[in-house]
Amino acid sequence: MEVRIGINQSARELSFETDASAEELSSLIQAAPTGLVSLTDSKGRTFLVNRESITYVELGSDTSRKVGFVS
Template identity: 50%
Template structure:
């Protein structure tokens, strides 16, 4: 699943693929924002970690969990 996070006052967004379910990501972000947790962290499919300050999150876009199709459509 692809995750895109918009950061306030930054022209680029953070975009990465993860194996974590959309509901789990949604819960993680929602709980961090509700509890005023200073940071939220994510791990991508390659094992890289991303630490994002919750005060700077503009938006979080969760992609679909279906796999990408490869090849030609006939």
């Protein structure tokens, strides 16, 4: 699933792929107290995001995109 997180006072957004479900990510971010939220992508990298700096979270679909040509 693709995740995009908007950060306050930043022109860029944090974008990564993860194996977690939308429900897991949503509950993790909403339940986090003030401080850092730890998120891990599908490659094993860990991102620490200040909970108070998150302006939006966009969670992509769980389905993978099809590759190829349509005839």
